[in-house]
Amino acid sequence: MLIPHPLLGLRDSQEFTYLGDAALMQRPDPAADGAEAAFCDYVFLRDNPAGVHRELWFHEQGDRSWLVVTRDTTTHEILGAELASNLKLGAAQ
Template identity: 60%
Template structure:
């Protein structure tokens, strides 16, 4: 799999570190209870199909990227710098 880094160009997936879904999480309040905190820390969606993911270009420029990828076919549809992405 090749990821198009906006700074370095297309690179092999092994230069990157996957960090999870690029979604905003709603942090529970301090008094939300154990179940709410357990869900916040451990439960994530795992959709099949097109997703937006957070990747770190560890073996290159050190940029954080939001990569749009199909989790079934691994096709990459694009990547943008995380600071410029609408998350």
């Protein structure tokens, strides 16, 4: 699989390590009510969809950036990739 890195162009997926569902970027608030149950869901449960999946890839053997890659899990077709740091900044604003 080739991942279209927003800064570096098409890169072999072998340069990356895989973490999983991009929902992991939304960590629950540890001070909120019911934080324990929320963290249990956050750590252990996954949507695991058959189809379009947004997921975190780390460019370990490259520029060491985290990407959010959109990929179809039924075909392995990659539909896009964004810098996770940009998404995080966008979400904070």
